[in-house]
Amino acid sequence: MSAESTPPTQRVLLITGASSGIGAATARHAREQGWRVVLAARSLERLQALADELGGPQHALALRCDVTSWEDQQGMVIAALAAFGRIDAAFANAGFGGPRGFLADTPEHWREMVLTNVYGAALTIRATIPALRDSRGHLLLTSSVAGRRALPGSLYSCTKHAVTAMGEAARQDLNGTGIRVTLIEPGITDTPFFDEPPSDAPLRDADIARAVIYANSQPPHVNVNEILIRPTAQPV
Ligand SMILES: NC(=O)c1ccc[n+]([C@@H]2O[C@H](COP(=O)([O-])OP(=O)(O)OC[C@H]3O[C@@H](n4cnc5c(N)ncnc54)[C@H](OP(=O)(O)O)[C@@H]3O)[C@@H](O)[C@H]2O)c1
Numbered sequence: 175m176s177a178e179s180t181p182p183t184q185r186v187l188l189i190t191g192a193s194s195g196i197g198a199a200t201a202r203h204a205r206e207q208g209w210r211v212v213l214a215a216r217s218l219e220r221l222q223a224l225a226d227e228l229g230g231p232q233h234a235l236a237l238r239c240d241v242t243s244w245e246d247q248q249g250m251v252i253a254a255l256a257a258f259g260r261i262d263a264a265f266a267n268a269g270f271g272g273p274r275g276f277l278a279d280t281p282e283h284w285r286e287m288v289l290t291n292v293y294g295a296a297l298t299i300r301a302t303i304p305a306l307r308d309s310r311g312h313l314l315l316t317s318s319v320a321g322r323r324a325l326p327g328s329l330y331s332c333t334k335h336a337v338t339a340m341g342e343a344a345r346q347d348l349n350g351t352g353i354r355v356t357l358i359e360p361g362i363t364d365t366p367f368f369d370e371p372p373s374d375a376p377l378r379d380a381d382i383a384r385a386v387i388y389a390n391s392q393p394p395h396v397n398v399n400e401i402l403i404r405p406t407a408q409p410v
Contacts, residue, residue: 180309182208186258187390188250189213190241190298191268193220195365196316199379200265200386201228207387212254212261214239215268231257241268241294242286247301254305261305263312263390266298267358269337271367275327284329291333292340299344303353310352312390315341319361319404345399354397356389358382361404375407 187204191197193215201211205228213221214237221236228234235257239250254261269291272279295315306313321334341357348355363377381403389398 185262186210186260187263188254188261189265191215193217196379196382197267198224199383203383203387210258214250216240242289244297247297251301260309262309264302265314266295267316268294271330288333292336295337306353307351312354314356317357317359356398357400359402361408375405377405
């Protein structure tokens with residue numbers, strides 16, 4: 175059965191980076207709409223607590239997955255299909271940032287960030303395409319405002335430009351399969367992404383979660399390709 179003809183209570187949304195922030199908020203919002211959710215990240219305890227909050231194994235599955243590992247990503251999809259039999263939407267959301275300035279961060283942290291934000295997102299696409307083909311499902315990727323404008327000295331913004339390109343590359347590649355592709359491009363959002371809570375009335379994680387569900391709620395012939403969301407007070 176394709177995603178659009180499946181009742182929300184039988185649909186399955188897989189989320190990477192689900193242990194916190196935008197991913198966790200999206201899981202909560204999706205559950206409110208009736209979706210079953212697959213929650214993936216490295217912190218299994220946090221995922222398990224969220225899965226319990228969201229109704230337990232009938233409704234929410236917690237899976238340890240380091241997105242930089244192809245084995246983990248394959249295992250995540252196998253476990254999701256074993257539990258729920260289908261994946262209707264995959265949200266490649268795991269990622270993190272770092273200090274701005276080409277002399278500010280360590281090469282080791284750069285490596286982890288590029289592997290997580292770019293390679294990890296690509297692996298999630300690769301791992302989920304077969305299941306999304308079966309469901310004529312939906313692929314969503316978290317880019318950023320920083321994936322639309324380069325920020326001074328920010329390798330993070332370069333990784334998010336790569337994710338923005340990946341969304342369009344995937345859209346073209348998957349054209350004709352029925353799979354829709356959406357880039358979610360948040361501005362400053364108050365999550366553990368930041369060491370200190372951001373000032374100037376940032377977005378909340380739930381604001382981004384609503385955008386994910388909005389994109390998915392459109393009729394099957396409508397492919398919302400990008401949603402760029404800034405807090406009203408964000409100047410750049
Ligand atoms: N907050 C913002 O202002 C903002 C703006 C634009 C875009 N974004 C993007 O939004 C996405 C979510 O970030 P957030 O703001 O919600 O921050 P967050 O609360 O820190 O969430 C980041 C998530 O990514 C997961 N993660 C990190 N490395 C991972 C890995 N190797 N494998 C699997 N999961 C990994 C973390 O879980 P574990 O540590 O448990 O693995 C966590 O669940 C990121 O891609 C970020 O770049 C954020």
